[in-house]
Amino acid sequence: MARIGIIGSAGRMGQAIARVVETSGHDLAGGIDQGDDPAALAAKADVLVDFSSPRALAANLAAAQGAGIPIVIGTTGLEAEHHGLIDAAAAHIAVLQTGNTSLGVTLLAHLVREAAARLGDDWDIEIVEMHHRMKVDAPSGTALLLGEAAAAGRGIALAGNTESGRHGMTGARAKGAIGFAALRGGTVTGEHAVILAGDEERLTLSHSAENRTIFARGAVRAAEWLLGRPTGRYTMPEVLGL
Incomplete structure (x- = not known):
C-alpha cells in the first residue's frame, strides 16, 4: 500500500486518478492545485503523480526531491527546458515522465x-x-x-x-x-x-x-512500479517490461 499524492487534483485527470487510487488498495495522500504548496503534499506522500502544468514543473520536482520520493509526470506541453529540469532531478530521485500513461x-x-x-x-x-x-x-x-x-x-x-x-x-x-x-x-x-x-x-x-480512467489506471500502475526504484529517469515501456 502506498500513499499517493496528486498534483493537479481538481483537473479531470486528477479526479480520475483519485477515483482509481481509492479503489486500488492505496491511500490518497491528498491533492493540490495552482497556488498550493507541493512540498506540503510531498511531506505526507510516498510518491507523487503530476498532471498539472509545465510552469509548475520546477516546483513540483523540487518538492519531490526535497522529500526524497519518486514522481510520475504526465503533464504535456513540455519543452526542452522542462526536460532539462527532469534530467537534473533524476540524478537525485526516481522520475517517470511520459506523454501518455495508457x-x-x-x-x-x-x-x-x-x-x-x-x-x-x-x-x-x-x-x-x-x-x-x-x-x-x-x-x-x-x-x-x-x-x-x-x-x-x-x-x-x-x-x-x-x-x-x-x-x-x-x-x-x-x-x-x-x-x-x-x-x-x-x-x-x-x-x-x-x-x-x-x-x-x-x-x-x-x-x-474511451475515457480518462485508462490514463488514471496507467498512472497509478506507474506510481506503484516506481516505488523503490533507484534514482534515474524512467519511461512507461519499462513499466510493461518492453
Missing part, C-alpha cells in the same frame, strides 16, 4: 517503432490525432511520443524530420519525414492513428481512448 498507447508506441524500423523510409509516416475542443497543446503529447517512436525505429531524430500544419502550396512531401495532423472538437478523449503508407499498400496502427 498501457495500450505504451504498447502502440512499441509497435510503431518496430514497424518503422522494418519498413524503412520508403514508407511515409503520418500521425493523426483528435482531442476535445478544450485541449490547449498540439500536437498532443501522445502524438509526439508516437513520433519519437517512429523516429527511433528509423534511427533519426524527430526534430528536423517532421511536417505539420500543411497549407497552400507546400510542395511535395519530403522523403523520410514524419507528418502530424491535429484535430480538435467535441468531447473526444483521445484518438491516435499512425499511418504507414507505402506504394500500393497502407498500414494503420491506432488507439482509441
